[in-house]
Amino acid sequence: MGGSSTGGVHTAIHDAENRPITAGGFVDSGPVIFKDVSQQAGLTSWTHTMGTPQKQFIIETNGSGVGLIDYDNDGWLDIYIVNGSTYDALSGKTTPPHAALFHNNHDGTFTDVAAKAGVTNDRWGFGVAIGDYDNDGWPDIYVSNFGKNRLYHNNHDGTFTDVAEKAGVTLGNWSTGASFGDYDGDGRLDLFVPGYIHYDVDHPPVPGTRAVAFAGCQFRGVPTMCGPRGLPGEHDHLFHNNGDGTFTDVSVKAGVSDPNGYYGFTSVFADLNNDGKVDLVVADDSSPNYLYLNKGNGTFEDDSYASGFALNQDGREIAAMGLGVGDYQNNGRLDLVTTDFSDDYKVLYHNDGDANFTDVSYHAGIAQVSIPFLGWGVGFLDYDNDGWKDIMMINGHVYPQVDQHDWGTTFAERPLLFHNIQGQKFEYVPAVKGTALADVIPGRGAAFGDLFNDGKIDVVVNVMDHHPVLFRNVSDDHHHWVELKLEGGPKGPRDAVGAAVYLTANGMRQRDDVLSGGSYMSSNDQRVHFGLGTATTVDSVEIHWPGGAVEKVKLPAVDRIYTVEQGKGITGALCTACGQNAKVAAAK
Numbered sequence: 001m002g003g004s005s006t007g008g009v010h011t012a013i014h015d016a017e018n019r020p021i022t023a024g025g026f027v028d029s030g031p032v033i034f035k036d037v038s039q040q041a042g043l044t045s046w047t048h049t050m051g052t053p054q055k056q057f058i059i060e061t062n063g064s065g066v067g068l069i070d071y072d073n074d075g076w077l078d079i080y081i082v083n084g085s086t087y088d089a090l091s092g093k094t095t096p097p098h099a100a101l102f103h104n105n106h107d108g109t110f111t112d113v114a115a116k117a118g119v120t121n122d123r124w125g126f127g128v129a130i131g132d133y134d135n136d137g138w139p140d141i142y143v144s145n146f147g148k149n150r151l152y153h154n155n156h157d158g159t160f161t162d163v164a165e166k167a168g169v170t171l172g173n174w175s176t177g178a179s180f181g182d183y184d185g186d187g188r189l190d191l192f193v194p195g196y197i198h199y200d201v202d203h204p205p206v207p208g209t210r211a212v213a214f215a216g217c218q219f220r221g222v223p224t225m226c227g228p229r230g231l232p233g234e235h236d237h238l239f240h241n242n243g244d245g246t247f248t249d250v251s252v253k254a255g256v257s258d259p260n261g262y263y264g265f266t267s268v269f270a271d272l273n274n275d276g277k278v279d280l281v282v283a284d285d286s287s288p289n290y291l292y293l294n295k296g297n298g299t300f301e302d303d304s305y306a307s308g309f310a311l312n313q314d315g316r317e318i319a320a321m322g323l324g325v326g327d328y329q330n331n332g333r334l335d336l337v338t339t340d341f342s343d344d345y346k347v348l349y350h351n352d353g354d355a356n357f358t359d360v361s362y363h364a365g366i367a368q369v370s371i372p373f374l375g376w377g378v379g380f381l382d383y384d385n386d387g388w389k390d391i392m393m394i395n396g397h398v399y400p401q402v403d404q405h406d407w408g409t410t411f412a413e414r415p416l417l418f419h420n421i422q423g424q425k426f427e428y429v430p431a432v433k434g435t436a437l438a439d440v441i442p443g444r445g446a447a448f449g450d451l452f453n454d455g456k457i458d459v460v461v462n463v464m465d466h467h468p469v470l471f472r473n474v475s476d477d478h479h480h481w482v483e484l485k486l487e488g489g490p491k492g493p494r495d496a497v498g499a500a501v502y503l504t505a506n507g508m509r510q511r512d513d514v515l516s517g518g519s520y521m522s523s524n525d526q527r528v529h530f531g532l533g534t535a536t537t538v539d540s541v542e543i544h545w546p547g548g549a550v551e552k553v554k555l556p557a558v559d560r561i562y563t564v565e566q567g568k569g570i571t572g573a574l575c576t577a578c579g580q581n582a583k584v585a586a587a588k
Contacts, residue, residue: 004228004229004285004286004319004341004398007314007316007341007343007344007345007371008343009220009343010343010371010372010408011408012372012406012407012408012409013372013408014408020372020406020407020408020409020410021372021408022342022372022373022395022397022408022409022410022413022414022440023410023412023413023414023440025414025430025431026430026431026432026433026438027430027431027432027433028432028433029432030430030432031429031432031475031476032432032435032474032475032476033383033384033417033429033435033436033437033473033474033475034383034417034435034436034437034458034459034471034472034473034474035435035436035471035472035474036435036436036439036469036470036471036472037108037470037471037472038467038468038469038470040108040109041108041109041110041470041472042102042109042110042111042112043079043102043110043467043468043469043470044467045112045467046081046100046102046112046467046468047097047465047466047467048063048064048081048083048084048097048462048463048464048465048466048467048468049083049084049085049086049097049465050062050063050064050084050085050086050464050465051084051085051086051087052086053400053465054400055225055398055399055400056204056206056225057204057205057206057225057226058197058199058205058225058226058227058228058231058398059124059146059174059199059204060084060225061225061398061399061464062126062196062398062444063084063376063396063442063443063444063445063462063463063464063520064081064082064083064084064125064126064127064128064444064445064462064521065082065126065127065128065177065444065445065447065462065519065520065521065522065523066079066080066081066082066128066377066445066446066447066460066461066462066468066519066522066523067079067080067081067082067128067129067130067141067447067522067523068080068130068447068448068449068451068460068523068524068525068526069130069139069141069523070139071101071103071117071138071139071141071154071158071160072103072158073137073138074104074106075453075561075574076104076106076451076453077104077449077450077451077525078101078102078103078104078110079100079101079102079104079110079447079451079460079468080099080100080101080102080119080128080130080141081099081100081101081102081460081462081468082099082121082125082126082127082128082143082445082462082521083097083098083099083100083121083125084097084124084125084126085097085123085124085125085146087201089124090124090147090201096122096123097122098114098115098120098121098122099114099119099120099121099125099143100112100114100468101113101114101117101119104451108452113158116158116159117158117159117160118152118159118160118161118162119141119143119152119160121143121145121150123143123145123146123147123148123150124145124146124147125143125144125145126144126145126146126174126175126176126177126196126521127143127144127175127176127177127178127266127445127517127521127522128141128142128143128144128178128445128521128522128523129141129142129144129177129178129179129180129191129516129517129523130142130180130516130523130526131180131189131191131493131495131497131516132154132189132493132494132495132497133151133180133188133189133191133241134153134245135187135188135189135488135492135493135494136154136156136494137487137494138154138156139154139495139526140152140153140154140160141154141160142169142178142180142191142193144175144176144177144178144193144521145175146173146174146175146199147172147173148164148165148170148171148172149164149169149170149171149175149178149193150162150164150170151163151164151167151169163245166245166246167245167246167247168239168246168247168248168249169191169193169239169247171193171195171237173195173198173199173234174195174196174197174198174199174234175193175194175195175196175234175237176193176194176195176196176264176265176266176521177194177264177265177266177267177283177323177517177518177520177521177522178191178192178193178194178267178517179191179192179267179268179269179280179515179516179517179518180192180269180497180516180517181268181269181270181278181280181497181498181516182241182269182278182492182493182497182498182546182547183238183254183269183277183278183280183294183298183300184240184298185277185296185546185547185548186241186243187488187491187492187493187546187547188241188243188492188493189241189492189493189495189497189516190238190239190240190241190247191238191239191241191247192236192237192238192239192256192267192269192280192282193236193237193238193239193267194236194258194264194265194266194267194282194284195233195234195235195236195237195258195261195264196228196233196234196263196264196265196285197227197228197231197232197233197234197263198231198232198233198234198261199231199234205217205225205226205227205230205231206226207223207226211226212226212227212230212231213230215230217230219399219401219402220405220407222399222401222405223401224399224401225398225399228263228285228286228287229286232261233258233260233261233262233263233264233287234261234264235251235257235258235259235261236251236256236257236258236264236267236282236290237249237251237257238250238251238254238256238257238280250298253298253299254298254299254300255292255299255300255301255302256280256290256292256300258282258290260287262282262284262287262288262290263284263285263286263287264282264283264284264285264290265282265283265284265285265320265321265322265323265520265521266282266283266320266321266322266323266517266518266519266520266521267280267281267282267283267323267517268280268281268323268325268515268516268517268518269497269498269515269516269517270325270334270498270513270515271334271498271500271513272291272293272333272334272351272355273293273354273355274332274333274500275294275296276544276548277294277296278294278498278546279291279292279293279294279300279355280292280294280300281309281323281325281336283320283321283322283323283338284317284320285319285320285321286317286318286319286341287317288304288305288310288311288317289304289309289310289311289317289318289320289338290302290304290309290310291303291304291307291309291310291355291357292304293307293355303355306356307355307356307357308349308356308357308358308359309336309349309357312345312347312359312361313358313359313361313362318338318340318341318344318347319340319341319344320338320339320340320347321338321339321340321375321376321520322338322339322375322376322377322378322393322394322446322518322519322520323336323337323338323378323518323519323520324336324337324338324378324379324380324391324518324519325380325513325515325518326379326380326389326512326513327380327389327510327511327512328348328380328388328389328391328420328423329350329423330387330388330423330508330509330510330511331423332502332509332511333351333353333511334351334511334513335348335349335350335351335357335380336348336349336351336357337349337366337378337380337391338378339375339376339377339378339393339395339520340370340374340375341374342371342372342373342374342397342402342409343371343372343409344371345361345362345366345367345368345370345371346361346366346367346370346373346375346378346393347359347361348360348361348364348366348391348426350364364425364426365418365425365426365427365428366391366418366426369416369428370393370416372408372409373393373395373409373413373416374395374396374397374398374409374413375393375394375395375416376393376394376395376396376443376444376445376446376520377393377394377443377444377445377446377447377461377519377520377522378391378392378393378394378446378519378520379391379392379446379448379459379518379519379524381448381457381459381529382420382457382529382530382531383417383419383456383457383473383475384419384475384477384479384531385455385456385475385477385479385480385481385531385532385533386420386477386479386531386533387479387505387506387508387510387530387531387532387533388420388421388422388423388531389420390417390418390419390420390426391417391418391420391426392415392416392417392418392446392448392459393415393416393417394415394443394444394445394446394459394461394520395413395414395415395416395443396411396412396413396441396442396443396444396463396464397409397410397411397412397413397442399411410440411442412440412441412442413440413441413442413443414431414437414438414439414440414441415431415436415437415439415443415461415471416428417429417437436459436469436471436472439469439471441461441463441466441469442463442464442465442466443461443462443463443464443469444461444462444463444464444520445461445462445519445520445521445522446459446460446461446462446519446520446522447459447460447519447522447523447524447525448519448524448525449524449525449527450483450525450527450529450561451470451472452472452576453561453574453576454576454577455481455482455483455529455559455561456473456474456475456481457473457525457529458470458471458472458473459471459473462522479531479532479533479534480531480532480533480534480535480536480558480559481529481530481531481532481558481559482503482529482530482532482538482555482558482559482560482561482562483527483528483529483530483560483561483562484501484527484528484541484543484561484562484563484564485526485527485561485562485563485564486499486501486514486527486528486543486545486564486566487563487564487565487566487571488545488546488566489545489549489565489566489567491547492546492547493546495514495526496514496526496545496546496566497514497515497516497526497546498513498514498515498546499513499514499528499543499544499545499546500512500513500543500544501513501514501528501541501542501543501544502540502541502542502543502544503530503538503540503541503542504538504539504540504541505530505532505533505535505537505538505539506532506533506534506535510530512528512529512530513528514526514528527561532558535558536558537558538555538558540552540554541553541554541555543564543566545566549566549567551566551567551569553569553570555570556570557573557575559575559577560573560574560575560578561573561574561575
């Protein structure tokens with residue numbers, strides 16, 4: 001009973017003070033990139049709960065996601081944090097843990113308004129996807145649970161109503177990292193929901209019982225919780241948006257139902273072969289990953305193996321938890337990065353063109369360092385605004401037992417940051433003592449976005465059985481930047497999910513996409529962000545809207561967040577450094 005896929009046993013690595021490298025290896029000085037401001041921000045009042053500390057069952061180990069959402073349309077990102085649950089709460093013995101909706105107070109602090117907003121979930125929560133499924137200009141929230149899922153419709157007054165039953169998207173066993181995307185080009189966001197394990201609460205997978213075919217469950221010879229291997233998988237679902245508030249399950253017809261019952265974790269709709277149609281990527285745990293190419297007729301072609309994304313370069317499936325999507329070489333093609341189990345390297349898939357991928361993890365420099373870590377949330381983010389997308393991974397183990405053995409790994413682990421050296425290599429960024437990179441936490445979901453509207457990408461992490469952490473980006477670079485909040489036209493999607501934006505400045509052409517879902521069962525800032533390096537002007541911006549329209553926009557200045565409406569150009573600008581929040585006349 002192998003549990004999760006791993007790459008075999010690796011020698012334990014310790015730092016100079018004999019700590020396992022996953023909880024050590026800190027340096028005394030160096031550039032300070034992220035600062036942990038969780039307490040000042042007011043996030044420490046809330047705690048994530050998932051099962052018991054012993055983690056006897058797999059349902060207690062996987063943690064939950066984070067969604068960044070400007071739910072009140074005030075121009076500042078709020079934070080939705082999914083909570084887990086416990087067996088006692090499921091059976092009604094105790095009050096279920098609540099999800100949090102932290103409203104951004106514009107002063108560096110946040111207030112939890114989940115109860116008032118009606119989004120506490122009160123179920124065993126895992127993933128969150130943000131998208132405006134009814135094109136009313138207000139973002140909605142999809143929460144995937146063990147049990148029935150929720151679709152929170154935004155009421156435009158700071159509250160939400162769960163319409164999942166009416167919409168037909170509740171499902172009912174174990175759903176994970178969903179994604180919104182308009183796969184058929186009708187201007188409405190459809191919804192993909194991966195399934196993880198078909199889990200029976202009344203017959204949990206206990207070692208030596210019928211539930212696990214009488215197998216024993218071990219990691220490195222030590223008894224642990226069971227799974228996912230050896231347990232029945234839960235199928236994936238694609239819901240077509242009917243435009244009347246309801247959805248139809250078209251998974252089988254579209255060819256994305258996961259007949260193999262792989263262990264799905266995180267999904268993203270994104271245009272991988274640049275044909276103007278969003279494809280679908282699914283990171284699967286301990287089973288091959290899926291890559292579906294959009295055929296443009298309402299169906300997908302399973303290109304998982306042919307594309308090179310199903311397996312790693314050794315020809316093995318990996319325990320892919322998180323999924324990052326971004327163009328790290330500035331060549332106009334979206335690359336993919338996945339996190340993986342400990343004792344295995346994390347995988348960077350380079351897009352060679354036409355959605356053919358090559359595992360370049362070792363060549364790019366992210367493999368060796370990452371082996372002892374067990375990774376979850378992951379993203380491409382240009383943390384120093386030099387115009388090249390860097391990689392960050394959030395880590396933490398699933399077996400509490402690792403802390404009792406000298407395996408060079410720990411239950412709580414520090415994050416990993418890799419700096420992009422002009423698209424050729426990634427350089428590991430050491431964790432400076434006392435900074436957020438030295439936070440040793442059992443991290444899980446993570447969302448990346450500009451929470452302070454200062455042009456720097458911050459990170460919010462949902463931490464297992466712990467308060468969330470907010471890594472504020474305090475990098476002392478003086479590079480310029482620009483962000484765009486896109487608003488689709490009357491043909492939709494209104495929130496422009498699926499748009500690809502190409503920006504040319506500093507002699508470089510960058511690409512950033514509006515995506516829903518990703519990281520680990522999370523949803524990032526949907527404004528596109530571009531670091532400009534030393535450039536003080538932007539040469540050109542080309543927006544490829546969902547549905548195929550291409551629009552060029554001229555940006556009058558840098559270091560601003562522009563609102564761009566399809567067909568109307570710039571309709572607003574926010575500049576926190578200028579002390580103004582002014583409407584800007586559409587640039588001629």
